[in-house]
Amino acid sequence: MKGKATFQNKVKVLNKLFDSGCDTEKKLQQLDMEAILKIPNITIPDMGVIMELQKNTKSGKLFSYLGGGSDEATKMRGKENEATGE
Template structure:
């Protein structure tokens, strides 16, 4: 499913997060499922994006995630 999420959808979720006063990486990492469900007009796909954003931020790969790329190096 994450392969079908477009940059436009990711930006819409970022805007919902900003509107919900989630403005820093620390805020993003501190979001629980309960607090995510309180975000107005949140969808299941939005929740998927939020969880992927949390993983990407924690791994230091947010730019790669937003751009649809990967920083993973292939094993030789």
């Protein structure tokens, strides 16, 4: 998988996580490499998606990540700065 994961790839990885018992943000953050490797049928690209899920969940940007967009708050600040001439 080159570049960014598609929404379908992200959902596939989420299903693997749910099936393996990782069904909360806390459990997702507690996953280390050893636990990730124990997930059935996990692939290297899946591991990358899991790390991105962890990073974006921790930063409060999970919805933006899943949707393929960027942080909405950053977009709004940019528009505010344009309006005020900053």
